[in-house]
Amino acid sequence: MKIGILSQKGGVGKSTLTRALAVEYARNKWEVKIADMDLKQSTSTTWNRKRMDNNFRPKISVEPFSSVQDALKNQESYDLIIFDGAGQADIQTLEIAKVCDYIILPTGVTADDLEPQVKLAHELKKKGIARERIGICLSRVGSSKNELEAAQEYIEATGYTFLGMIMEKTSIGQCSDTGLAANETKYDSINAVVDKLIQNIYDRIQKLEEAEVKYG
Numbered sequence: 001m002k003i004g005i006l007s008q009k010g011g012v013g014k015s016t017l018t019r020a021l022a023v024e025y026a027r028n029k030w031e032v033k034i035a036d037m038d039l040k041q042s043t044s045t046t047w048n049r050k051r052m053d054n055n056f057r058p059k060i061s062v063e064p065f066s067s068v069q070d071a072l073k074n075q076e077s078y079d080l081i082i083f084d085g086a087g088q089a090d091i092q093t094l095e096i097a098k099v100c101d102y103i104i105l106p107t108g109v110t111a112d113d114l115e116p117q118v119k120l121a122h123e124l125k126k127k128g129i130a131r132e133r134i135g136i137c138l139s140r141v142g143s144s145k146n147e148l149e150a151a152q153e154y155i156e157a158t159g160y161t162f163l164g165m166i167m168e169k170t171s172i173g174q175c176s177d178t179g180l181a182a183n184e185t186k187y188d189s190i191n192a193v194v195d196k197l198i199q200n201i202y203d204r205i206q207k208l209e210e211a212e213v214k215y216g
C-alpha cells in the first residue's frame with residue numbers, strides 16, 4: 001500500500017503526520033518505509049537518526065529519494081510506503097499522487113492554509129485522481145473551538161473527506177526533536193486524538209479497498 005502526504009506549502013505538518021502514521025502501522029507489524037521526498041529539509045530522515053540513536057521501538061525505515069521511481073524500486077519489501085512530500089514540488093506532487101492508493105493533505109485551520117490545500121485537491125482531481133482517494137486533515141490546531149469548527153465545515157463543504165486533526169502542542173514538537181512521533185507523547189489525551197485520526201485514515205482506505213473488490 002502507498003500513502004502520499006502532500007501540500008504545496010511547507011510547515012503544514014506533513015512530516016509530523018507521516019511519522020505518526022508510520023509508527024502506528026509499524027506497531028501493528030506492518031513493514032513500513034517512509035520515502036522522504038523533501039531533500040532540502042530531510043526532516044524525517046534526520047528524525048529517524050535520532051530515533052535509532054535512542055533505540056525507540058518500533059523501528060521505522062526512512063530513506064531520502066529524489067524521484068518517485070527510485071522510491072518504488074524495492075517496494076516488494078514493504079507493506080506500506082508513506083511518501084513524505086516536499087512543498088513547492090508541483091510535478092513530483094502529482095507523480096506521488098498518481099502512484100498512491102490514498103492521498104492526505106494536511107492543513108492549518110486558517111484560510112491561508114486551507115485554501116491552497118483545497119486548491120491542490122482540485123488540481124489533483126482535475127489530473128485524474130478520484131475525489132474518494134483524497135482526504136484532508138487539520139494540523140497544528142489551537143485551542144479555539146470556533147476556529148476548529150469553521151475549518152472542519154469548510155473542508156466538509158468541499159466534498160473531500162475530513163479525516164481528523166492533530167493539535168498544536170509543545171510536547172509534540174519536543175517528541176519530534178528526540179525521534180518520537182506525535183502519538184508517542186507522554187500524554188494519553190494527545191496520543192488518543194492522533195490515533196483517532198490514524199484510525200479514520202485506516203478505515204477510509206479499507207472502505208476504498210472493499211469497494212474496489214466489490215465493483216472492480
Ligand SMILES: Nc1ncnc2c1ncn2[C@@H]1O[C@H](COP(=O)(O)OP(=O)(O)O)[C@@H](O)[C@H]1O
Nearest residue numbers: 010011012013014015016140167168169172173
Ligand atoms: N501538532 C504540532 N504541535 C507542535 N508543533 C508542531 C506540530 N505539527 C508540526 N509542528 C512543528 O512545525 C514544524 C513543521 O512541521 P512539519 O511536520 O515538519 O511540516 P511539513 O513537513 O509540512 O513542512 C516542525 O518544526 C514541527 O515540529
Ligand SMILES: [Mg+2]
Nearest residue numbers: 014015038043
Ligand atoms: Mg516535511
